[in-house]
Amino acid sequence: MDVSLFLHYGPSLASGLGVTLLCWAAGAALGVVLGFAIALLRRLPVPPLRWLLRALIEIVRGTPFLVQLYLLYDGGPAIGLRLADIPTGILALGIYGSAYFAEIFRAGFDSVPQGQIEAALSLGLSRGAILWRIRVPTMLVAIVPALTNMLIILSKEVVVLSVIAVPELMYQVQSMAAETFAAFETILALALLYWLMVELVARLGRAAERRATAFLRAA
Amino acid sequence: MTDVAMVEMRGVAKTFGALQVLRDIDLTVQTSEVVCLIGPSGSGKSTLLRCINFLEPYDAGEVRIEGRLIGYTETSPRRPMPHHALQKMRRAIGMVFQHFNLWPHMTALENVAEALVRVRGFSRTDATGRARAMLARVGLAEKEKSYPARLSGGQQQRVAIARSLAMEPRLMLFDEPTSALDPELVGEVLQVMRDLAAEGMTMIVVTHEMGFAASVADRIAFLDHGRIVASGSPRAVLHESEEPRVRQFLQTYHERNSF
Ligand SMILES: Nc1ncnc2c1ncn2[C@@H]1O[C@H](COP(=O)(O)OP(=O)(O)OP(=O)(O)O)[C@@H](O)[C@H]1O
Numbered sequence: 001m002d003v004s005l006f007l008h009y010g011p012s013l014a015s016g017l018g019v020t021l022l023c024w025a026a027g028a029a030l031g032v033v034l035g036f037a038i039a040l041l042r043r044l045p046v047p048p049l050r051w052l053l054r055a056l057i058e059i060v061r062g063t064p065f066l067v068q069l070y071l072l073y074d075g076g077p078a079i080g081l082r083l084a085d086i087p088t089g090i091l092a093l094g095i096y097g098s099a100y101f102a103e104i105f106r107a108g109f110d111s112v113p114q115g116q117i118e119a120a121l122s123l124g125l126s127r128g129a130i131l132w133r134i135r136v137p138t139m140l141v142a143i144v145p146a147l148t149n150m151l152i153i154l155s156k157e158v159v160v161l162s163v164i165a166v167p168e169l170m171y172q173v174q175s176m177a178a179e180t181f182a183a184f185e186t187i188l189a190l191a192l193l194y195w196l197m198v199e200l201v202a203r204l205g206r207a208a209e210r211r212a213t214a215f216l217r218a219a
Numbered sequence: 220m221t222d223v224a225m226v227e228m229r230g231v232a233k234t235f236g237a238l239q240v241l242r243d244i245d246l247t248v249q250t251s252e253v254v255c256l257i258g259p260s261g262s263g264k265s266t267l268l269r270c271i272n273f274l275e276p277y278d279a280g281e282v283r284i285e286g287r288l289i290g291y292t293e294t295s296p297r298r299p300m301p302h303h304a305l306q307k308m309r310r311a312i313g314m315v316f317q318h319f320n321l322w323p324h325m326t327a328l329e330n331v332a333e334a335l336v337r338v339r340g341f342s343r344t345d346a347t348g349r350a351r352a353m354l355a356r357v358g359l360a361e362k363e364k365s366y367p368a369r370l371s372g373g374q375q376q377r378v379a380i381a382r383s384l385a386m387e388p389r390l391m392l393f394d395e396p397t398s399a400l401d402p403e404l405v406g407e408v409l410q411v412m413r414d415l416a417a418e419g420m421t422m423i424v425v426t427h428e429m430g431f432a433a434s435v436a437d438r439i440a441f442l443d444h445g446r447i448v449a450s451g452s453p454r455a456v457l458h459e460s461e462e463p464r465v466r467q468f469l470q471t472y473h474e475r476n477s478f
Pocket residue numbers: 235238240258259260261262263264265266267
């Protein structure tokens with residue numbers, strides 16, 4: 001492998017990594033917030049709203065991310081949504097992720113034993129306090145592994161943003177490969193970088209899981 | 220307020236789908252009274268108790284706490300009470316569950332302090348102080364830092380009682396508080412309840428502990444198929460009742476508890 005190549009392309013690879021991390025973090029954050037909101041709204045006793053949200057989730061989960069991205073990229077301007085490439089990519093990731101995060105949170109809500117909620121109700125706690133102080137901390141135990149998993153999946157969808165010319169890692173690596181004809185080396189480097197990134201998140205996830213379940217072991 | 224009953228149930232009925240679980244329940248509990256609810260499994264004891272703090276919405280009749288209708292507006296036709304108003308009424312009513320229902324992610328101390336902060340608006344410091352005193356009262360001062368997973372059933376139930384008492388309820392509801400406990404742990408929980416009764420707390424207790432009912436209750440109500448079929452002093456219900464369903468129940472109880 002020609003190391004000087006990487007030195008030469010270092011800055012553009014670094015900026016690609018930066019864009020990838022940005023899209024990943026912002027897309028995931030948006031996905032988590034939207035997903036949590038959807039999961040909450042689905043608990044309201046309003047059947048039409050439930051059907052609608054459920055249909056949205058099914059549509060998002062039932063279509064490839066690439067297709068959703070093109071829909072947003074090409075169709076967005078038609079409905080007056082004019083965003084730069086990176087925000088478009090982040091929004092697409094956020095919408096895609098939200099459907100999965102919403103399902104994770106739904107399962108999380110369902111996993112909280114009813115007795116704990118009844119105890120809170122009997123003491124006069126408000127809905128808000130029950131949500132943030134009882135439901136969310138209790139369900140984290142059950143859902144941290146699924147959340148980590150989804151974060152990892154999202155990180156890998158970031159490469160798809162290269163098709164709308166978001167200058168993330170894949171995009172940079174492809175330009176580099178096109179200019180140098182060193183396709184194998186550069187893609188290998190990309191794979192290694194990705195693996196490092198994902199490994200880091202997996203470790204963080206395991207640490208979070210240990211934290212969320214600390215009370216099960218603590219003396 | 221002296222002539223207003225702590226709890227007054229009039230004609231309370233409840234159905235789950237096609238199953239009528241409570242029928243025409245009349246029950247009045249005065250301040251400082253201890254009433255035990257007994258009866259066969261599935262007779263509606265838990266449902267009756269849960270109607271009192273409206274964890275279970277009743278369909279017909281009225282439940283009044285210190286004269287105030289719980290769960291519904293006083294208008295006619297009545298509508299469900301706004302959630303915040305219901306939560307406000309519930310502050311005065313403590314409830315202890317068969318399976319303790321402690322919050323597993325909080326220590327014993329945090330379990331007791333939580334509602335003081337969130338509901339009563341105590342500062343963390345004041346809430347912690349009160350919570351410590353409550354744990355001491357149920358004999359668990361040294362367990363304040365323990366998470367529920369590290370406490371025995373009896374200890375968890377005493378924390379749950381402390382959690383309710385911290386809110387200074389005027390009425391305490393107990394739903395088989397000792398049924399999930401190993402036999403050697405039942406005594407410590409019953410002792411806390413005896414002390415509470417001796418201090419004048421108004422209590423409604425669903426229990427299978429006939430010894431406790433006989434010695435602590437001012438009154439026993441016997442439920443069968445959603446109806447109160449016998450009610451009176453422990454002596455009248457446990458020893459003098461002619462009601463065949465009561466006699467049958469007590470006979471089964473004695474057979475199961477003798478060897
Ligand atoms: N949420 C519910 N949905 C449907 N049926 C219910 C529900 N809760 C209780 N029931 C039924 O109502 C009846 C009375 O139940 P309840 O729990 O009040 O009885 P119980 O006297 O407390 O019995 P146990 O001694 O077993 O606790 C039972 O037949 C039960 O199956």
